Amino acid sequence: MKPAVKRLLFYSGLILFWGLGSHFELWHETILPSPFSVWDSLVAGFSDMTLVYDLVASFRRLFIGLVVSILIGTALGILLARSITADETIGSMVLALQSVPSIIWLPLAMMWFGLGEGAIIFVVILGGTFVMTLNVRTGIKNVNPLYIKAARTMGSNGIDLFWKVIIPASVPYLVTGARLAWAFAWRALMAGELLSAGPGLGYTLRYASDFGNMALVIGVMIIIGVVGAVVDQMIFQRIEKNVLKRWGLET
Amino acid sequence: MFIEIQQINKIYTDKDNRANTVLQDINLEIPKGQFVSILGPSGCGKSTLLAMIAGLTSASSGDIIVDEKKVMKPGKDRGMVFQEAALFPWMNVTENVVFPLRKEMNKKQAAERARHFLQMVQLSNYADHYPHELSGGMQQRVSIARSLAMDPAVLLMDEPFGALDEQTRSRLHGQLEKIWIDTQKTIVFVTHSISESIKLSDRIVVMGTRPGTVIADTTVDIPRPREEHKQQVAALEEHIMGLLKTEIDKVINEELAYEARR
Ligand SMILES: Nc1ncnc2c1ncn2[C@@H]1O[C@H](COP(=O)(O)OP(=O)(O)O)[C@@H](O)[C@H]1O
Numbered sequence: 001m002k003p004a005v006k007r008l009l010f011y012s013g014l015i016l017f018w019g020l021g022s023h024f025e026l027w028h029e030t031i032l033p034s035p036f037s038v039w040d041s042l043v044a045g046f047s048d049m050t051l052v053y054d055l056v057a058s059f060r061r062l063f064i065g066l067v068v069s070i071l072i073g074t075a076l077g078i079l080l081a082r083s084i085t086a087d088e089t090i091g092s093m094v095l096a097l098q099s100v101p102s103i104i105w106l107p108l109a110m111m112w113f114g115l116g117e118g119a120i121i122f123v124v125i126l127g128g129t130f131v132m133t134l135n136v137r138t139g140i141k142n143v144n145p146l147y148i149k150a151a152r153t154m155g156s157n158g159i160d161l162f163w164k165v166i167i168p169a170s171v172p173y174l175v176t177g178a179r180l181a182w183a184f185a186w187r188a189l190m191a192g193e194l195l196s197a198g199p200g201l202g203y204t205l206r207y208a209s210d211f212g213n214m215a216l217v218i219g220v221m222i223i224i225g226v227v228g229a230v231v232d233q234m235i236f237q238r239i240e241k242n243v244l245k246r247w248g249l250e251t
Numbered sequence: 252m253f254i255e256i257q258q259i260n261k262i263y264t265d266k267d268n269r270a271n272t273v274l275q276d277i278n279l280e281i282p283k284g285q286f287v288s289i290l291g292p293s294g295c296g297k298s299t300l301l302a303m304i305a306g307l308t309s310a311s312s313g314d315i316i317v318d319e320k321k322v323m324k325p326g327k328d329r330g331m332v333f334q335e336a337a338l339f340p341w342m343n344v345t346e347n348v349v350f351p352l353r354k355e356m357n358k359k360q361a362a363e364r365a366r367h368f369l370q371m372v373q374l375s376n377y378a379d380h381y382p383h384e385l386s387g388g389m390q391q392r393v394s395i396a397r398s399l400a401m402d403p404a405v406l407l408m409d410e411p412f413g414a415l416d417e418q419t420r421s422r423l424h425g426q427l428e429k430i431w432i433d434t435q436k437t438i439v440f441v442t443h444s445i446s447e448s449i450k451l452s453d454r455i456v457v458m459g460t461r462p463g464t465v466i467a468d469t470t471v472d473i474p475r476p477r478e479e480h481k482q483q484v485a486a487l488e489e490h491i492m493g494l495l496k497t498e499i500d501k502v503i504n505e506e507l508a509y510e511a512r513r
């Protein structure tokens with residue numbers, strides 16, 4: 001059986017169980033609303049455009065935050081890979097920063113940037129930057145020395161060697177870094193939105209919860225999960241697989 | 252002389268700060284157009300010596316002079332082919348061959364030149380393929396084409412066929428011999444295979460180990476193609492085997508002694 005078929009059966013079974021459980025009142029509607037209520041709340045949310053605005057707002061923040069964190073992460077990673085002093089000082093701080101969830105920066109960010117966009121985007125940037133930094137650093141440090149030797153015998157050195165050989169050779173690490181940066185940024189975004197003003201998926205989730213609209217809470221959770229899975233598998237894992245294959249790191 | 256290797260010594264210090272003399276008093280003169288093999292057991296410093304001619308490694312003392320210029324750093328006058336093809340996986344075959352030409356000619360000229368040398372290694376049909384789509388032997392031919400494309404005065408080859416299967420290797424021997432006759436390049440060819448060195452070269456420099464020194468310098472006086480002179484080949488093979496036997500025994504004894512100490 002194909003994995004896609006297995007998956008389809010699995011999710012159908014899960015929804016069927018959920019529907020039947022709700023139908024026979026194995027649990028109360030306020031604790032876990034039925035799939036029909038969740039569906040209705042999603043339809044309502046999309047037809048009055050609130051969920052559309054939420055998605056647009058969330059993706060806008062995510063996009064800005066992710067692009068900035070990939071740029072900063074790449075620059076910082078290059079610096080750490082090229083300068084031992086930077087690696088020994090800034091590098092240790094990056095490791096420390098990477099080990100904490102970026103949402104702990106939100107209170108400070110709100111003081112600096114107010115309660116709006118700025119604070120959330122700041123948290124998203126912090127979420128993605130350090131994992132990107134560490135991957136870029138590792139990628140550059142792990143370039144096969146044979147490529148460098150070969151390039152040098154062909155008259156390449158200095159800046160040319162760096163941009164034409166070392167950076168392309170580390171692309172597999174850059175792609176993995178970008179995928180992980182997206183995953184961290186996405187989590188940071190949801191946490192940030194839960195704790196701040198709307199619109200946004202996280203904001204609507206909390207708003208629905210405050211008003212006891214459990215159907216919408218679950219609906220938004222499903223959207224968050226689906227977006228996460230789709231972006232990861234359809235975009236990043238696909239790119240990563242192609243790159244690994246071409247770079248000869250996977251058969 | 253075209254290549255002059257003068258009184259080369261190379262000493263590495265290991266992590267316990269002990270000096271390890273890898274090459275000792277190497278002196279060689281190689282005339283233009285010669286196909287010379289450097290033959291010796293593994294670990295005798297062949298790769299180190301070749302990397303010095305390429306300018307990738309510096310000597311502890313001594314000089315290397317190629318075409319009247321002292322070798323200080325790598326240069327396009329010395330092409331290098333490694334045991335692994337060292338092709339850039341993010342570039343297709345043509346882009347790989349064009350890499351050393353990018354700066355000195357326009358795209359069209361470079362592509363034309365790449366096509367010419369891919370034809371020489373019989374790979375013109377694979378110009379758009381990526382390295383991971385090629386077999387080991389094909390990759391190695393691309394890397395030979397890439398070196399030849401920059402028109403080096405010397406082609407340095409470090410066990411270029413060592414990782415290939417017997418049949419592929421033997422086919423590539425034929426191709427390399429033809430390329431050498433057509434282009435008249437000076438080739439310094441490192442190998443640990445006696446038969447490979449006899450099959451290909453004008454001259455065999457036999458190296459001993461610990462420390463790496465030249466223990467014999469033999470001219471191969473057998474007409475080409477050498478497949479047709481089996482008896483002479485066998486006689487020379489036996490002669491060189493005799494020279495190397497003591498060296499190989501030395502390596503084995505040292506390894507046994509090392510095991511015993513542990
Ligand atoms: N960068 C290095 N640092 C320390 N020792 C080295 C280094 N490169 C090579 N060696 C030592 O030099 C000796 C000769 O190496 P090499 O030139 O690769 O030999 P060969 O190519 O003949 O097998 C080996 O014993 C190896 O351990």
Ligand SMILES: [Mg+2]
Nearest residue numbers: 297298299409
């Ligand atoms: Mg070697």
